[in-house]
Amino acid sequence: MGNFFVCKMIFCRFMQEIVSNIVAWYLKNARDLPWRNTRNPYSVWLSEVLLQQTRVNQGLPYYEKFIVHFPTIHHLAQASEDEVLKTWQGLGYYSRARNLHKTARIVAESLQGNFPQTPEGLQKLPGLGPYTAAAIASIAFNYPEPVLDGNVARVVSRMLDIHEAVDLPSVKKGMIEWLRGQIAYAEPGTFNQAWMELGALVCLPARPLCDSCPIASWCMARQRGTAEELPVKKAKAKVRERWFHYLHLENENAIWLVQRQAGDIWEGLWEFPMYEAASEKEVPSDWLPKLVADPQQVKISLQRRFTHLLTHQRIHASFWKLSTRPENLRLQQPIFEFPLVQEELPALHRLMDKYLKAN
C-alpha cells in the first residue's frame, strides 16, 4: 500500500494530460456499440447488467433481444419472471435476470419509471453494486463517479505498477480514490468508458499492445517490464465435482420437467427430474428405488453422458431414458408437463439444452 501512494503523488501533475490522451484515444477508437448511441437510463442499465462478468461480444445479441422483447422498462416490469429468464437463457449468472426483473418492477411501480440519479440511490436497487451504480450514474446522468471493473483494475495496476492483489478491498478503494482525483478532467461517462475500452482493446490481460497505448509513456509497469505479471490476484477456489442423474420421460405431446430451487446452480431454470449422487461410484441400482415406488415396473436405459464444465463445478451428467407410469415416481417436487415444442419450452439450462439438441 505504501508503494501505491508514492505512485499516486508522482502522477498527480500528469493527470490532466493522461486523461486528455485517453479520452482522445477513446473518441477515435471506441467500438460502435448500440448502447453507446443513447443516454437513456433504461438502455444504459440493461447493457451494464448484461455485461457484468460478460464479454461484449457475448452480451451483444442478448441486448438486441431484450430491446426488441422489452422496449421500455414498463414492458419489462409487466413481463413474468419466466419470460425474462427465458430471454436470458444461455447467458449465465441467472440471478442477474431475476434482479433485473425485480428492479424493473421497483422503478416502474414505485419510482414512476425514473431511475435514481446518484450512485447511492442506484446501489439500493437489486443487482446494482458499486460498479454498475457508478456506470449508470456517470453515463446516463453525468455524475462524476469512477468505475472500477476488471479492465480498469488491470490498466491502473499497470499504470502504477501495483503488485498487491487487486481484489483486495483496500487496493480497490485506493484505485477508485486515484481515479476520483482525475474524473473532473473529462465528461464522467466518457472518462469511465475510455478507461474500460483501453483495457478491452489495448491493455490486454496477455500481450498488451503497449506500442498502441496512448498513455504508455506514463506507465510504470511498462517502464519496469512488469506489465505481463499484472494484475496480481488472490488464489481461486477449487472445482467441485458433482454427479447428476437425469430421468428423461416423455410421450407424444408432453415432456416432464421440474424447476430448480434456490440455493444452488441454475436457480429457477427447468430440467428433467434428477437425482444427485454423492460420488461417481453410486450406481443406478442404488438410487432407482429412491425415485420410483416399484422398480419392477420401470424400463430404464442410459441414453447419454456429458461432462459439463462450469467455473467452480464439474458436472458429470447421465441421462437415463425412463419408461413407466408417472404415478410410479417418487419426486419431492411436483411434475409439470409442457408441450414438446422447442419454442414453448421454458428457460432450460445449458446442459439440458445440449442433451435435447443431441437427440
Added chain:
DNA sequence: AAATCGGGGCC
C-alpha cells in the same frame, strides 16, 4: 474475507 453464481473465448 471467502464462497458462490455460468458460459464462452483465448492461449
Added chain:
DNA sequence: GGCCCAGATTT
C-alpha cells in the same frame, strides 16, 4: 487446462 470477462450477493 487455466485465465478472464463492463460484478453482486450471501455467509
